[in-house]
Amino acid sequence: MQEEKISNYVKLCMEWADKFMQMDRQDLLRRVPELKEEKGYLTIEHFGRKYGISEKDGSICSLDGDQEPDTTEMLNIYTLLGYAKEGSFFMDRWVPFADLRNARPFAPAYKIGETDVFSATFSGHAKELREAFIKLGGKGLPQGDVGYEIKAFQCIPLRFFFWDRDEEFEAEGNILFDYSATDFNHVESAVSIADVGIKRLAEIAGLPLRGKNFHMH
Incomplete structure (x- = not known):
């Protein structure tokens, strides 16, 4: 069961990588202002670790020499890119x-x-x-x-x-x-x-x- 679950997560990550490749970059950078464009990647930090989303194929890798992201970390990043609404703001609530x-x-x-x-x-x-x-x-x-x-x-x-x-x-x-x-x-x-x-x-x-x-x- 665990194996099957992992392969489903991997499949989901691949689907999100494809979705990322279809996203309008300017819209994405407006919705997620913390993204930075660096050497063929859009970069983002997740709990202090720096990751890059490849402009070539939408895959996510670690950029600070630390271990590679697991599927949970990747999906957290992909869903942020997919679901962040424009104009969202911190409410302090x-x-x-x-x-x-x-x-x-x-x-x-x-x-x-x-x-x-x-x-x-x-x-x-x-x-x-x-x-x-x-x-x-x-x-x-x-x-x-x-x-x-x-x-x-x-x-x-x-x-x-x-x-x-x-x-x-x-x-x-x-x-x-x-x-x-x-x-x-x-x-x-x-x-x-x-x-x-x-x-x-x-x-x-x-x-x-x-x-x-x-x-x-």
Whole structure:
């Protein structure tokens, strides 16, 4: 099943690469102003890593010598290019995933796959989490034992809050999105954006992902 799922994601990435090749460049650069034109690529940063979308065939590769993007990262970039609405803007209205437009149906799976994994992975590891945020250029926030704002994309900042476990309570985590997130990307992509963020933090912290339904693409 896992193999089949991966090949479907690969197929989807190829379809998006074709769609990208049909997109009007000026329109795209207007809708996603953070894109830059550099040596045959349109470049973009996703959680601090720089990727290039090839002007030749629409494929996505890493441009900072880091590991190549996985299908989740590629689809986050492609859907941003496909769904960003012109004139979208940051609202400074922070909400949990379930309160984003049209997010309710995905909320139960999101909790198991994302916030529960975030909480379980960093339980007892507040120090490593804080260091990972600092490495990603995060901006410290006063709430939580650890609270930071980091950018998934320039136009999609996320706020992560973490309360470590103690004698009485399990660790608890939450991720807030600006309400504009669904103007820039598909609501389901908010789930996979959180997914990439948690994986990146765990990778920097050198911790294995934990949680009931933890999945790798």
